[in-house]
Amino acid sequence: xxxxxxxxxxxxGSLAKAVKAYTSHTVYAVDKNKSVLDAxxxxxxxxxxxxxxxxxxxxxxxxxxxxxxxxxxxxxxNAASFKKGGIVADTCGIKSEICGSLNxxxxxxxxxxxxxxxxxxxxxxxxxxxRADLFKGASFIITPGEASGRAVExxxxxxxxxxxxxxxxxxxxxxxxxxxxxxxxxxxxxxxxVLDPDAELxxxxxxxxxxxxxxxxxxxxxxxxxxxxxxSAPLTEKIDKLVDNLTVFKxxxxxxxxxxxxxxxxxxxxxxxxxxx
Amino acid sequence: xxxxxxxxxxxxGSLAKAVKAYTSHTVYAVDKNKSVLDAxxxxxxxxxxxxxxxxxxxxxxxxxxxxxxxxxxxxxxNAASFKKGGIVADTCGIKSEICGSLNxxxxxxxxxxxxxxxxxxxxxxxxxxxRADLFKGASFIITPGEASGRAVExxxxxxxxxxxxxxxxxxxxxxxxxxxxxxxxxxxxxxxxVLDPDAELxxxxxxxxxxxxxxxxxxxxxxxxxxxxxxSAPLTEKIDKLVDNLTVFKxxxxxxxxxxxxxxxxxxxxxxxxxxx
Numbered sequence: 311x312x313x314x315x316x317x318x319x320x321x322x323g324s325l326a327k328a329v330k331a332y333t334s335h336t337v338y339a340v341d342k343n344k345s346v347l348d349a350x351x352x353x354x355x356x357x358x359x360x361x362x363x364x365x366x367x368x369x370x371x372x373x374x375x376x377x378x379x380x381x382x383x384x385x386x387x388n389a390a391s392f393k394k395g396g397i398v399a400d401t402c403g404i405k406s407e408i409c410g411s412l413n414x415x416x417x418x419x420x421x422x423x424x425x426x427x428x429x430x431x432x433x434x435x436x437x438x439x440x441r442a443d444l445f446k447g448a449s450f451i452i453t454p455g456e457a458s459g460r461a462v463e464x465x466x467x468x469x470x471x472x473x474x475x476x477x478x479x480x481x482x483x484x485x486x487x488x489x490x491x492x493x494x495x496x497x498x499x500x501x502x503x504v505l506d507p508d509a510e511l512x513x514x515x516x517x518x519x520x521x522x523x524x525x526x527x528x529x530x531x532x533x534x535x536x537x538x539x540x541x542s543a544p545l546t547e548k549i550d551k552l553v554d555n556l557t558v559f560k561x562x563x564x565x566x567x568x569x570x571x572x573x574x575x576x577x578x579x580x581x582x583x584x585x586x587x
Numbered sequence: 588x589x590x591x592x593x594x595x596x597x598x599x600g601s602l603a604k605a606v607k608a609y610t611s612h613t614v615y616a617v618d619k620n621k622s623v624l625d626a627x628x629x630x631x632x633x634x635x636x637x638x639x640x641x642x643x644x645x646x647x648x649x650x651x652x653x654x655x656x657x658x659x660x661x662x663x664x665n666a667a668s669f670k671k672g673g674i675v676a677d678t679c680g681i682k683s684e685i686c687g688s689l690n691x692x693x694x695x696x697x698x699x700x701x702x703x704x705x706x707x708x709x710x711x712x713x714x715x716x717x718r719a720d721l722f723k724g725a726s727f728i729i730t731p732g733e734a735s736g737r738a739v740e741x742x743x744x745x746x747x748x749x750x751x752x753x754x755x756x757x758x759x760x761x762x763x764x765x766x767x768x769x770x771x772x773x774x775x776x777x778x779x780x781v782l783d784p785d786a787e788l789x790x791x792x793x794x795x796x797x798x799x800x801x802x803x804x805x806x807x808x809x810x811x812x813x814x815x816x817x818x819s820a821p822l823t824e825k826i827d828k829l830v831d832n833l834t835v836f837k838x839x840x841x842x843x844x845x846x847x848x849x850x851x852x853x854x855x856x857x858x859x860x861x862x863x864x
Contacts (some may be wrong), residue, residue, distance in 0.1 A: 357617035379841075429794050449791045478791040488792040491785050496796035499776065501855035502832035506825065508768045510861050514726045515754040515765040517706050519773035522799035531852035538840045538848060548783065549837045553830050555779035560826045563775075563815045571815060579780035582804035583591035584787050 314360060316384060320432055321401050322375030323440025326355040326470040331442040338369055346437050356438075360571045366391040371464070372398045373426075378408060378536055385412050385423070397461050399426040403489060405453045405482035407540045413455045422461045425453035425482060427489070428474070433528040435565040447475035464540040475537035489546035497534060498549060500527040584586045590856035591615040591637060591646035593661060595623045597654030597709055598678050600717025603632040605749040614648055623635045623714050632717075644669040648741070649675045649705075655685060655813055662689050662700070669698040674738045676703040680766060682730045684817045690732045702730035702759060704766070710805040724752035730759045767821035774811060775826060777804040811859070818861040 313325045318341040326337050339356035340363075341347050350356040366372055367387055374381050381400045392398055398421050402408050416423035430448040432439055448539045450469035454462050466477040480488070503509065504527040512520055538545055562571040590601045590606055595618040603614050616622050616633035617640075627633040628683040643649055643665055651658050653736040658677045665795070669675050675698050677686050686702045693700035709716055727746035731739050745753040780786065781804040789797055815822055 332721065348754050350773045358655050388859050429792070431794075438631060448794065451791065452747045467720075476791060480792075485792070488785060488788065491783055492789050492793040495780070496800040497798060498833065498836050499780075500796075500859075501852060502829055502836055503772075503857040504855050504862060505766055505832045505851075507857060508720040508765060508825075512769050514728065514753065514864060515706070515757075516769040517708075517725065517760070519777075520802045522802055523773040523776060524859060525799055529856050529859075530861075531849040531854050533851060534850040535845050537692065539845055542840045542843065546837050546841050548835055549840075551783050552779055552832040553833055555712060555782045556775065556826055556830055559779055559815075560823050563819045563826075564823050566816050566819065568812050568816055569643075569811040572783075572808040575806050575811060576776060578781050578804045579806050579808065582777075582801060582806075584799060584853040585781060585789060586805075 311370040312336045312338065312368055314340060314366055314372045315375060316340040316372060317356070317357075317375035317380075318343075318350050318437045318440070319375060320435045320437075320439050320444070321428060321430075323350065323355060324430075324436040324442065324444035325373060325375065325401075325428070325472065326350060327440055327442035328445060330354055330356075332473065333468070333471050338365075340366075349437060357575060363388050365446050367393045369393060370396055372396065372467070372554045373401060374398065375401045377533055378404060378540055381412055383488065384481075386415055387417050389419040392419065394420045395422065395465060397422050397424060397457075399424045399465060401426055401428055401489050403427055403493065403537050404541045405485045407456045409453055410483045418454065422457050424457040424461050424465055425455060425485075426465065427451040427453075428469075428484065429493075433526070435530055435533075443473060446473045450474040450477045451485060452477060453485050454479055455482070457559060462487070486541050489545045490541055490548045494538060495517045495548045495552065497526050498538070498545070499530060499552070500524050501525070501529060588647040589613045591617060591643055591647055591649045592633075592652060593617040593649060593651040594657075595627050595632070595717075596652060597712045597714075597716050597721070598705060598707075599650070599746075600627065600632060600714040601707075601719065601721035602650060602652065602678075602705070602749065603627060604717055604719035605722060607631055607633075609750065610745070615642075622691075623841055626714060630803050640665050640668050644670050645676070646670060646744070647673055649673065650678060650811075653676065654680045654810055655679045655817055658685060661686055663692055666692050666696040666698075669696065671697045672699065674699050674701060674734075674741060676701045678703055678705055680704060680770065680814050681818045682762045685725060686730055686759045687734045687761060692722065694733065699734050699846075700732065701734040701742055702732060703742065704728040704730075704762065705739070706770075712713065712807055712810075720750060722746075723750045727751040727754045727835045728762055729754060729756045730762050731756055732759070763818050764821045767818055767825045771815060771818060771822050772825045774803050774806060775815070775822070777801050778806060780804070
């Protein structure tokens with residue numbers, strides 16, 4: 311297959327490197343930055359570059375690895391250029407906002423749009439941080455929308471070859487609610503946590519739990535502010551729920567209600583066991 | 588030296604094993620559970636057991652490794668038995684509540700009380716989970732109170748021999764405020780987080796940030812409820828501060844205030860860098 315990858319940052323670059331490392335498909339590179347294209351070619355992450363977008367029609371699969379708003383803009387602007395019946399996928403961490411509008415565009419222009427979310431990342435960004443094994447064991451989430459079963463199969467098989475540990479499908483809405491909890495909330499939390507003025511004084515008083523809860527505060531503010539705001543309804547609901555739970559703990563602690571507190575901790579411990587199962 | 592260790596659980600057992608592994612001191616074991624004493628003797632974690640508490644007078648150092656309330660009870664009940672001028676240390680994760688009363692007892696009975704907090708732990712508890720290298724690289728915090736400089740030196744030198752990465756001294760109040768943030772809050776957080784009903788559905792939607800924020804929810808409810816309640820003022824203050832910060836994030840997200848959100852994320856990122864320095 312011929313696979314065009316649009317945006318050679320951390321995700322796009324890693325996908326390209328994985329395609330070249332683990333499959334025999336051809337990779338076309340698209341990026342607005344010429345030096346990134348040169349780097350991709352010279353390290354073998356791409357076979358050719360596309361600068362004339364009408365040539366996107368040569369690709370069986372186009373994987374757009376841009377920020378959410380840029381992804382929608384790119385697909386809309388180049389809707390007429392995609393191969394008829396070909397697959398176009400995004401890689402955004404939110405899906406409702408993306409899939410709604412792009413399914414419509416795909417229908418009008420006779421290509422197959424498929425929402426995708428490779429569940430991997432790094433504190434580092436950009437092509438320099440990309441690597442072929444970034445997705446090893448990670449989850450590849452597909453929100454098929456109106457995509458055909460064949461398109462889902464093709465993308466799933468590709469994901470497995472690229473090293474993903476598993477492929478799951480979900481509706482955009484379910485994806486966004488789960489991601490609000492499992493990924494976005496931990497990032498909001500880590501940032502809220504390190505803003506406590508005492509956090510900078512931690513040395514000598516901190517161990518594993520401090521390190522773990524603060525780890526992802528090293529954050530790309532442009533990307534994550536867009537992801538948070540474009541998923542604001544599920545995310546603010548999850549923040550509210552967490553604040554409610556924190557408040558229940560606080561009340562028990564403030565009132566010295568040992569019995570109530572032990573009941574809460576036991577319940578949390580049971581949930582954790584069920585999570586790990 | 589002759590070192591008596593009271594309570595052969597995770598911490599006491601690990602201290603005993605570390606003393607036997609890394610020093611030539613003698614270890615006396617004290618535990619109410621005879622089978623634990625037998626296990627400690629047979630695996631070489633102790634040289635002898637003490638069941639008659641008047642023999643505590645033979646020990647140059649007594650390290651009490653019990654829960655906070657039990658620690659105070661034990662030291663008070665056996666205050667007359669400790670060697671005159673000898674060192675008695677606790678190992679509790681909170682210090683103000685312990686040190687206030689025990690400094691007074693120490694003065695009355697002419698022994699030297701020293702608050703200590705070995706900053707290490709495990710999800711597992713009990714002697715079976717103990718190991719000589721539990722403290723490798725960890726911080727050993729001393730709240731000297733009225734203890735002599737010599738006692739602090741003796742305990743510091745011992746801690747370094749046992750594998751601790753560093754020894755720091757602090758007032759009980761400063762210790763408790765920092766621990767509320769660096770250790771207790773992450774535990775409250777992890778428990779509050781996993782109580783979201785969607786947490787159990789995480790599989791396929793979760794990665795490193797989910798794993799990290801939920802890790803310490805596997806918690807000993809008896810120990811931690813006591814630690815939380817006996818440190819309620821600093822801990823509830825830290826919960827309040829976190830809730831305030833979460834609420835600021837939430838407002839920005841709900842209002843689609845991208846500029847405000849990016850400013851917060853940038854500030855958090857800067858704090859994280861300063862934390863890691």
